[in-house]
Amino acid sequence: MKRFSDYNETKTYKEKERLPRGGYIVKILNVEEITNSYGEALVFSFDIAEGEYKDFYRQDYENQIQESRKWRGTYYLFEPRDDGSEQDAWTKRKFKAVMEAFEASNPGYHFDWDEKKLVGKFIGGLFINKEWANDNGKGWITSCHRLIDVMSIRDKKYTMPADKPLGREANAKW
Template structure:
């Protein structure tokens, strides 16, 4: 066999997941991304305090593939202002996130400039979420909400409940393929 570049004999280990709970994070970047269905404010952060400090920077540096991913993100749907039920939910979520950032940074007030979020502290809440792909399932953790950093430091937050997959309807019983056999007829064997 011909040797190849980049060979290194090392034990393969699964990627560490941030446990469900609350953390104080520092916002590293925030940008608005447009999709065909609407806009999203993607807030990238890293853990700023505690034993998991620098968690996402370490995770990023440990990735060997070319298309590295920053996993410390929270995606806020930007409200469309169309009066729909989803729009109302988006406005409440967006407003709650900005409240959390404002209350974590004395004197800061959201001024509709996402670049101004860089360097701000915020509390992040992580929950477990179940995934399914090609018939396989498993669990990971995701940032599901922002809260004020003081609540995280004081331990006065509730860890969000795990989010399992939606229950699918049970498949219908298969129809049988047996031929009806008359009671008075000869058996086929």
């Protein structure tokens, strides 16, 4: 067998570590306003800011060996459409709760509709396990389900949402 040229330098696949479900304090690294099929949203890119899993998403990103590396520490917050619908009322309540959590978590900060000022701010995140499936298989990931104030995380005064398995229809395929 002939040895290939960069055998010693070739990175190998590492089993991806999963963040355990729970409450974490995160630091916002970037905020981007996007439009997709659901409407307009703020996309927060963050990393774990404290504790045993500090810098979890940076390490995850650095350990990815494929060319199309992806930052996995994200959260989508949809913007209200202001259309008077029941769904919009729910979106407004969720949006305002997140902005109030930012204000409570960052003394002196007041939300002024400039999303770029959220970069560098801290907030609490509740992370749950979510089942996924595609043509290549299925499995579980841990993702940020909700943003809350930092003190609730520190004081452990929150209720963890349930994990999200796929519905029967998706599981029937497997």
